[in-house]
Amino acid sequence: MFSSYLKLALKVLGRHRFFTFISLFGISFTLMILMVTTAFLETELGSHPPLTEKDRIVLLPRLIMKNMVADTIWSVDTMMLDGQPAYDSTFTMGKKHQNSYSSSSISYSFLDRYMRDLPGAEAHSFFCSDTRFDIFVNGKKLNFKALYSDASYWNIFDFQFLAGRPFQAAEVERQVPVAVLSRKASVDYFGTTDQVIGRSIEVDGKQLEIIGIVEQPSNSKDYVASEVYLPVTFMSEKDLSETGFYGPFKAAFLAQNKEARSTIQAAIEQKAQQISLPNPEEYNQLQLMSATVTSLYAFYLVPVQDDPEGALRMFMMVATGLMLLFILLPTLNLINLNISRAMERSAEIGVRKAFGADSGSILSQLLFENVVLTFLGGVLGWLLALALIYLINDSQFLGDTKLQFNTTVFLYSLLICLVFGILSGLLPAYRMSKLQIVNAIKHNNL
């Protein structure tokens, strides 16, 4: 049964080359774009180093101070009471609104004081990720980003070490001059990643010994992307001792499990309520913007002010809408084509029905044919996607972000193929299966 269906399907495809070409073109390009998009999302938001534990990470990138004031409304009613004017005054507090606002990353001392023991957090790290240095090597300028961190940073973000090791708590504390380089930085600076361990690099006027080389992280996440990683104690004394709330630091927390993330986020929010502000006349409300890896990513794409969760919702809505619209169009197109193609075969179907085939078997045969066509398109689309990904990576179209085509993506694509095939085949197949035998045979010159 199966093999005869398959044979039939291939025969039908071969008969009308032009129609087959149009269908295959539509299917393969649609699937190619879907596969490249899923590959992109998988690369950006999947679980792989340095964010294998992304579902357990909570980030605290920003601190916001606001001044909320309420409008006061003073109204006086006059009325005549016993021939005398009487006054009745009311004083109402209006809705609170914000009249000044500022937001920034956070100072080390603030994090040190308030963010050390959050319930649900297994580890925490405070780091500064927005310093840049110009470094000259053989007359060529390199602009290196430096990320200053403590030792627990390496426990939260599991960087893939190509060589060497991360720095340890003792080294951070004793200000041992060590540094970890990214692969790209090592290639730019030394021309190689071989035997770089033990050599030294000059950053900020200090000679640092290189103790590790990590695989280049994607540059879309500023809390992991860097060229050189240094112990936090190499930051200037002023940055570390600054007592105000604002500073160059961010924090990351590792939750015990996925669910404990909300415990940490709730605890951070609660802290914000308790901490008293240094000058309440200027600002009277403190907000700590915590985020998950995914919501922070969405926040950078769709800036909804100070609300990563809101940004994620909005992003999901827009992305799903676009995706649906995008799938809908080729599907409609295919349905249209399939109906035309199936109509042509009404005679064949009429004969099958006349010999006793029921609607169900006709339906499944036509659906099967469509799924075969879709899988054929899927294979083509997969090859096209591989080519496109290669081209994108080769041309540095997305900077340091390298798209990877992995099994997860392939499985998703297979699923997409199946859904696509069934979706675009269902309506035509249903129509055909309901065809009256008499009409089907009569209108055709067999």
Next chain:
Amino acid sequence: MIRHIFQLVWNKKRSNALLFLEVFFAFAILFLVLTWVTRNLRLYSTPLGFETENAWIVHLNLYEVGDTATTEEMKLRLREELLSLPQIEAASYGGSVSPFSGSTWSTNNDNNGFMIMTHLVFTDEHYKDAANLELVQGRWFDETDRDSRYKPVVISQQLYEESFEGRNLKDSVYTIQGENKIIGVVDHYKYFGDFATEYSVSFFYEKPASLELPNLHLRLATGTSVAFEETVNRIVADVTGMNDFTIEHLQKSREQAARSVWIPMISMLSICGFLVLNVALGLFGVLWYNISKRRAEVGLRRTLGASRMEVSLQFIGEIILVSLLAILLGVVFAVQLPILGVLQEEIEAFDYYVAMGAGAVLIIGLVLLCTFYPSQQAGRLQPAVVLHEE
């Protein structure tokens, strides 16, 4: 004729419904993408207002300095020393809000009896030369502004049009940030990049030595070699005794800022192009098939005296009617966006209407292109042959 076509379309409403939906969604996608593209291109077409070619910015870190007087003196010495090089044509100190950096400082008030909304940029008297700003009114800062009673301000043309058009600039003191005298107007200052909305900008004066101005803007002579940067780097390091400064090439930053718009724009446009091509091919196939199903009808019409042209026009008319109806429905939805002012700050009504027009024209053109050949074929059918088949 038109009533007749309506009748024909209505008779085949089931198969036309799918075509209708397809054109409708194609229009919807085209409209959304083209709106965004139109917006970007409209913004791209206005000038930046300052030059980025051969412009560098040395970002100094003045947070950690101890003694104000020595630092001020050091800043002036650094500028003098760099200016003495023949490759450097102009040098000016600016505040930490620098082009393409993403940082802003804005303020708004209605203390003057009318609304002022503006972004603040702090510069010294040399910035006009360093950035090649174009003045449309008044003058730029000069040394006489150092001790003026009211802080002098140069505003951008946009702020002028928004808040000061028709007001006396010369002798009035306005409250923008403190008490200010407006001494000049520059034409544009789109400091977020080519594709960004232009904001109203006010330049505030600070003296070059001030610690509020940590960025040294340099204008280089054309044809300066890349290796010259190392010289600048060494001089800055020697004079300031600091290591944590960076030198930014403004042209590079500008390209990078533009790239972040070009990339998604090109991706979206190519996806859109593919979708449209897909729809066109589909349309072509369906039409081809439909016409071959209606051979008998064509034959009959031809025997009854219809010309080739009339037969072709009938098929084209049917498809165009369905497409027009679908686009009409699309426009009914699309028109709500500018009417309701969706995303008003970013997208102007103009963008929506251009996208609507372009989308409609594109789809109609495509449909015409796809119907042309099959309907021509239909016109060429020989009545004797097709009627014989029947």
